[in-house]
Structure formats: C-alpha cells, structure tokens
C-alpha cells in the first residue's frame with residue numbers, strides 16, 4: 025500500500041498563512057514534527073454516495089475491514105485488577121477484555137462454546153465466567169474450568185476447549201485488539217504516532233469523561249464530520265473569530281496514520297475584517313468562565329502580546345496549578361490547538377498538554393445507517409498523584425442532544441458537538457436522496473477522507489482476492 029503515502033508537499037492551499045507559519049510566529053515553539061508533512065495528491069474522483077447506506081457495501085466492510093484492523097477496546101485503568109473486564113463490541117462481534125493476570129490482558133471471544141450465549145453482557149469483576157444458560161465455566165484467562173455434564177460431551181473428553189482469543193496490544197494506557205492473526209502488528213500500524221505523543225504521557229492520564237453517542241448516520245459520515253475544518257464556517261460560525269480553519273494542515277504520515285492541525289486564538293481567513301488581538305482574546309474566552317482575580321470577567325491583553333501567546337500563557341498557568349508540573353517548555357500550539365491524529369479507520373487521538381480528546385467510531389451493530397461515536401476525555405493525573413477513578417460511561421441515545429452532556433464534556437464543547445450531530449441525520453438521508461449519486465471531496469482539506477475510502481477499498485479488494 026506504500027504508493028498511497030508517497031508524495032510531495034503540495035502548494036494548492038488556502039492563500040492565508042499556513043499552520044506551519046503560525047507555528048513559526050509562536051512565542052514558545054512546538055516540536056518540529058508538527059510542521060507540514062507529506063500530503064500525496066490522490067486525485068479528485070467522486071465517491072459513490074451508496075457507500076454510506078448500501079447493505080451490500082456495508083457487508084463487505086463487515087467482512088473485509090472490521091475484523092482486520094486494530095480497535096482501541098478500553099483503557100488499562102478500566103481493568104486494574106485480575107478479573108476486571110469490559111465488553112467491547114463491533115459489527116456483531118463481542119469480546120471480553122479481561123485482566124487475566126497482573127501483567128496480562130486477554131481479549132476472549134464473548135460466546136459460549138456450547139450453544140453460543142454471550143458469557144458477559146456488561147463489564148465488571150469476575151474470576152471466572154459461568155455461562156448463565158447451562159452453566160459451563162471458563163477461568164478469567166479463558167481456560168476451561170467446569171462442565172456440569174461431562175458424561176454428555178465425549179467430543180470434548182468431558183471438558184470443553186479454552187475460549188478463543190483475539191490479539192491484544194497496548195500503547196499509552198490503551199488496550200487494542202485485532203481479530204486477524206495475520207494483520208500487521210499494532211506497532212506497525214501506529215507508525216510515527218507513539219514518538220509524536222511522547223511529550224503527552226498518555227499512560228499517566230485518567231479518563232475524566234466518556235460519552236458514547238448513538239448517531240443516525242453511517243459510521244463513515246459520522247467520522248468524517250470530525251476530520252476536516254471546512255465545516256466550521258457552516259456549522260460552528262461562532263468559532264470563526266478564534267480558529268484558523270481554512271488554513272488548517274492535513275498530513276498523511278504513514279499508511280494508517282494521518283492528522284489535522286488547526287490553530288486557535290487566531291482569526292479565520294474567512295473573516296473579511298481584521299479583528300484586534302483583544303477581540304480575538306475575548307472571543308477565545310467567550311464561551312468559558314474566565315476568572316480575573318476572584319471574579320469572572322474580561323481578560324485584558326498585556327501590551328505587545330498576541331491573543332495566542334497570552335491564551336497559551338494562561339493555559340500553562342492553569343494547568344501548572346492543577347498538576348504541580350512546569351509547562352514552560354510547552355509550545356503555544358501544544359497548549360491551545362486542535363491537533364488530531366487519526367489511526368485508520370476509526371480512531372482519533374488529540375495531542376495536547378492539558379486535555380486529550382479521543383474519538384472512536386463504529387457501526388451501530390449491523391446497521392449501515394446508524395453509528396456509535398465514543399468521546400473520551402483524558403486529563404493529567406492531579407498534583408496529589410492519585411489517579412482518579414475512570415469516569416463512568418454516559419450512553420446517549422439517537423435523539424438525545426449532546427447539550428445534555430455538558431456536565432461531562434463542558435457546556436461549550438457539548439454545544440459544539442451538538443452542532444456537529446445536528447447535521448448527521450440530514451447527511452444520511454441526503455446521501456440517499458442524492459441526484460448525482462456521488463460525494464465530491466475537496467482536494468486538500470478533505471484528502472484524508474478520500475484516502476480512507478481508498479484504503480477501505482484496498483481492504484475489500486484484498487479480502488475478496490483471498
């Protein structure tokens with residue numbers, strides 16, 4: 025698949041300053057690997073709208089994509105003790121992700137070898153899994169423990185086989201699984217990502233919030249709503265005073281890892297009038313309660329400072345108070361910007377010193393027209409060094425507005441997510457209603473979306489060729 029990721033820097037960009045130029049102006053610099061990377065030209069051919077709803081195409085994804093890719097299934101902190109487990113499911117598959125020994129995690133197929141009942145419906149703590157149907161038992165590590173009717177199972181010599189397992193890998197406190205024994209290793213798939221995330225110490229972050237939203241749209245449509253900044257002007261116009269949307273940076277770094285960077289605390293190239301730095305700062309803090317002394321109020325920009333440099337300074341100070349760490353080395357971008365790394369096909373990890381958002385998208389069971397989106401918020405362990413318990417998962421149904429999750433995500437973020445979610449049912453029905461029958465991705469800003477479609481096609485073609 026190498027030919028897809030070979031390519032040169034392209035010049036067909038928004039004429040405003042580039043993200044790399046924003047980085048160069050920053051008062052505290054960020055690491056060099058954040059500068060513009062490769063974006064191969066992968067064409068402008070239209071994509072069939074039916075890929076988002078056609079049952080036949082969905083079935084190909086179920087068969088040739090999902091069982092062959094790595095999924096983050098949980099965080100290690102969710103299963104700290106032997107016997108702790110969570111259930112992770114996608115496209116009709118179900119796995120028990122269990123701490124099977126102090127230094128060992130297994131992904132057991134969640135299906136009784138007798139007549140198929142799921143062994144666990146929810147996560148929890150168990151040292152063995154007793155099937156509620158007829159009572160066969162497996163230990164937490166998946167090895168067979170007990171068969172109440174040994175005389176009736178000559179095919180198993182009176183016992184039963186051990187539970188089958190999927191592959192397990194870990195990185196940054198995340199537990200990943202893959203059903204395919206021949207798939208590339210997790211390390212190969214993550215490629216440059218672990219090195220780029222070293223400064224953010226994901227292992228020592230805790231789950232501050234976890235929301236799972238059911239969405240009336242195909243999983244790709246949902247994921248794609250969070251993979252480009254062209255939608256800011258239409259969907260989040262309140263953000264234009266404080267985000268570099270059109271001049272975001274999109275890089276395809278390796279076969280499975282790509283990224284998008286958008287600067288904040290600068291104005292959008294779409295705005296025709298030049299805002300003052302004070303206006304940008306006001307807008308940046310507009311949705312949040314800013315404490316000036318001990319009163320909420322308006323921040324006054326110190327003489328000669330940009331809104332971006334000042335906002336980064338405040339973010340450093342606030343975070344230092346929370347964690348007791350020094351952030352003087354942290355770049356302005358690392359304190360402020362939207363910096364998302366996607367791992368094909370359905371995971372997104374944000375770089376940030378203070379708050380790392382993580383996304384995961386999946387089909388909702390075997391329905392091509394609905395999906396699940398996980399939004400997890402990781403934060404640094406506080407200054408007392410005691411890791412807070414993982415926040416409980418908040419499940420949100422199809423028509424539940426994201427604004428209901430203000431407590432978990434902050435009112436400002438919940439509103440932004442609601443703006444994204446409002447589009448999606450109308451994207452799904454609109455795709456079905458399409459007169460052209462196609463989707464037209466833009467050439468640069470939506471190159472990652474197009475690239476993911478091309479990779480999905482490769483998985484399908486390789487699967488069908490077997």
Ligand code: FES
Pocket residue numbers: 136137138139140141155156157158159160
């Ligand atoms: S289905 Fe599990 S013991 Fe029968």
Ligand SMILES: [Fe+2]
Pocket residue numbers: 249250255259260440444
């Ligand atoms: Fe959005």
